[in-house]
Amino acid sequence: MKIEKRQRDGATILDLQGRITIGEGDVALREAVHAAVGEGATSILLNMGRVRSIDSSGVGELVAAYTTVTNRGGKLRLFSMPSRVLGVLQITQLVTVLDILEDEDEAVASLA
Secondary structure, three states: OEEEEEEEOOEEEEEEEEEEOOOOHHHHHHHHHHHHHHOOOOEEEEEEEEEEEEOHHHHHHHHHHHHHHHHOOOEEEEEOOOHHHHHHHHHOOHHHOOEEEOOHHHHHHOOO
């Protein structure tokens, strides 16, 4: 998994590319979120547009990221969700817990 970090309107955006699966993307996602929080980020947006697949370990990391950020008073949003990944989150009913938005503009606006 490849993760690029950038800033927009006070939000830290993590552009994810690849698979969020055990042994590949799960650790990378955890490290990226913890690094952002450690740098003081309180608004984190995960750009899921280039995520090819996710497994149960990846789902667990999304939940852990959400918990880490919200426990520190921050906000975590996901946007540009591919249908395959969205399907997994619907089956696990995480769509009722995680804030999933259509695109980057909507995600940034939701932080205001």
